[in-house]
Amino acid sequence: MKIAFISDVHIGPSGLYKGVRRKLTEYSELYIYNFVKRLSNDYEFAIHLGDLIQDDERKADLANYKNGLELFNKSPIPMHQLIGNHDCINIKQKELEGFIKQMPLYYSFDASDYHFIILYTQVYKAEKSKINEEQKAWLIADLAATNKPTVVFSHHSLADQNLFGNPWFEGWEEACLLENRREIRQVLFESQKVIAVVNGHLHWNNVTHHDAIPYITVQSAIENYNDDGESANAWGTIEIKDGKFNLIVHGNDPFNYDYEFL
Numbered sequence: 001m002k003i004a005f006i007s008d009v010h011i012g013p014s015g016l017y018k019g020v021r022r023k024l025t026e027y028s029e030l031y032i033y034n035f036v037k038r039l040s041n042d043y044e045f046a047i048h049l050g051d052l053i054q055d056d057e058r059k060a061d062l063a064n065y066k067n068g069l070e071l072f073n074k075s076p077i078p079m080h081q082l083i084g085n086h087d088c089i090n091i092k093q094k095e096l097e098g099f100i101k102q103m104p105l106y107y108s109f110d111a112s113d114y115h116f117i118i119l120y121t122q123v124y125k126a127e128k129s130k131i132n133e134e135q136k137a138w139l140i141a142d143l144a145a146t147n148k149p150t151v152v153f154s155h156h157s158l159a160d161q162n163l164f165g166n167p168w169f170e171g172w173e174e175a176c177l178l179e180n181r182r183e184i185r186q187v188l189f190e191s192q193k194v195i196a197v198v199n200g201h202l203h204w205n206n207v208t209h210h211d212a213i214p215y216i217t218v219q220s221a222i223e224n225y226n227d228d229g230e231s232a233n234a235w236g237t238i239e240i241k242d243g244k245f246n247l248i249v250h251g252n253d254p255f256n257y258d259y260e261f262l
């Protein structure tokens with residue numbers, strides 16, 4: 001079975017970070033359009049890993065969020081939206097639940113012979129995200145109730161990955177990684193069902209292993225990945241077949257991760 005993903009499309013203002021224009025948001029809508037155009041029944045579903053918008057002021061954020069959703073909703077296959085930290089600065093959680101018609105924002109489903117979990121890495125104060133007790137209890141019960149190999153998606157990373165060289169987050173580990181990641185990783189490990197965990201947010205490609213589970217971060221669609229004004233144009237596919245898991249990031253900053261989980 002195959003899945004298509006894209007991450008951190010950030011419709012909105014570009015701005016500068018440490019003097020560099022990193023988010024090439026002039027491509028945001030085009031890349032959503034191109035992503036949706038590629039989708040077909042070859043894929044079981046598609047997913048955007050969060051940060052649909054680059055926050056600005058409330059009115060602009062609402063317009064950008066709705067515009068982005070409209071573009072994604074042209075998908076011919078089921079399309080899942082994660083909530084990123086930039087999505088919820090000026091838009092309330094209740095409003096986001098309404099826009100994406102998903103309450104609560106964490107849930108799970110089966111596709112083909114596999115189980116998929118969408119986590120909601122809730123931003124509870126500036127730069128701090130966690131999975132609350134209610135969601136953690138749900139996660140434990142949800143994993144206990146499935147007998148299928150499971151893939152988990154989140155916006156923030158649950159891995160203690162080395163951020164040396166990351167243009168956004170080097171030195172800011174505690175601000176960008178999920179606060180209670182160790183505790184949640186323990187839940188995933190103890191279930192003995194999770195074959196991979198995939199997230200966005202960090203605007204690069206990375207795989208870090210914990211307890212033999214790959215925690216994979218994928219590149220943002222619009223990141224100025226070479227510091228020279230070229231966008232990553234990243235989107236990807238996950239294929240799971242006969243005990244093999246393969247994740248590919250396509251575009252200008254390609255990445256390929258293969259492993260056998262059986």
Ligand SMILES: [Fe+2]
Nearest residue numbers: 051084085201
């Ligand atoms: Fe983010």
